Amino acid sequence: MNTRKHSGGTATGPLKRQSTMKRAASSGSASERRDHLVKLAAELFARKGFQATTVREIAEEAGILSGSLYHHFDSKETIVDEVLTTFLDDLVGRYRAVLERGGEPRAILAEMVRIGFGTLEPHRAAITVMQNDWNYLRSLPGDRFDYLVKVEDEVEGMWIEQIKRGQAVGQLRADVDAKLTYRMIRDSIWVTVRWFKADGRLNTANLAEHYVTTLFDGLATGERSSQRT
């Protein structure tokens, strides 16, 4: 539910509440401070896991004491909640934009792959937390993190629709399972956060192109065979 200590205005939020929405141009000082704390926490969550990260560590990272954190957030859960919704709002927004532009399914799918890899750097910590702590957060009592599944379902729907369109128009082979294929793609992208480090020769853009190429054209050389090795 993203319970904030300082509400700052109720807008009809994207996924649940605002989180990414900028507050009425109140010079944003309070909100910036809050966002900064969330970022620090996200890094710790990503590095050590949500549970292994203590509120004391988060506070220490920010140069304050743990008690002071509770002026900004009413619980540790609220912090991780905000980490995740910020990422998911951005992701879903990007997907929607691509789909609204329209186009051929194969091109759209390639674009969606690029979006995924494109979130790797700005949302590295959130994606890591999402993957490592998904089970745990979902297992918590209450419905606070139910939206994770809701968003996942919406995104899955977007992908599967394009894969099926691609198969219908003959751009994609019809003998693969759309849902299975989607999951493979999804996982291949996100799991990359585990090892991805941008350097001289590797960035998210060419990582995306590398993946798009092998995804559509495969690893093998020569003619395609439906024979199984």
Place this chain on the structure above:
Amino acid sequence: MNTRKHSGGTATGPLKRQSTMKRAASSGSASERRDHLVKLAAELFARKGFQATTVREIAEEAGILSGSLYHHFDSKETIVDEVLTTFLDDLVGRYRAVLERGGEPRAILAEMVRIGFGTLEPHRAAITVMQNDWNYLRSLPGDRFDYLVKVEDEVEGMWIEQIKRGQAVGQLRADVDAKLTYRMIRDSIWVTVRWFKADGRLNTANLAEHYVTTLFDGLATGERSSQRT
């Protein structure tokens, strides 16, 4: 280091100690009990995460009290250690067997993919723990879990060698990065534990074939193009 309370004979172990090794046919009662406890713990670790799982829960699952667990294991870490080594011993053993048989690189790679998917059911819990708690276990003080990286490196070497061989003999396209490709394959396989559930139409065998097909031949129909969509 897999510190056991009941040693049972020092053998020159596979990865570190025995773990999978059967103890001198002592009717195996003590070892069976131990293995059973490890299995119960693994399920809990997989479901809730290593840290979120308490020794009290593990004991309760086994119908004993937490203090009694320490008759079998000297710490919670020892339990998860055993969960992981059991899996890794099995995995690496299978890889080595395939490589010893030899053959064409593409066929070997397909076989290695099948091995990966084949471990999904027998080692579901261990694989889940490995993925979710890798960072945390690696972050613990001491070198206890250093072997995780050691095994990972060994396995990576096996895969990359075959991919490069495949490229050298012209079975695999030469314009993809071997290491990048390996990581994509590896991740695609393991991450499957998150959602894989065998049912009437899906089992690990056809999941593997589905993946092998798209991996080698790609998703697209028609002629290959090096053009990027």
Place this chain on the structure above:
DNA sequence: GTCTATATGAGGATAGAC
């Protein structure tokens, strides 16, 4: 908005009786 001080509980682990 931060600090001090502290409530309250849970966790891993131990010692020794049975």
Place this chain on the structure above:
DNA sequence: GTCTATCCTCATATAGAC
């Protein structure tokens, strides 16, 4: 091999002063 009882530490969260 399990139980009882308990130690010790560290966690989240709160209350109220500054």
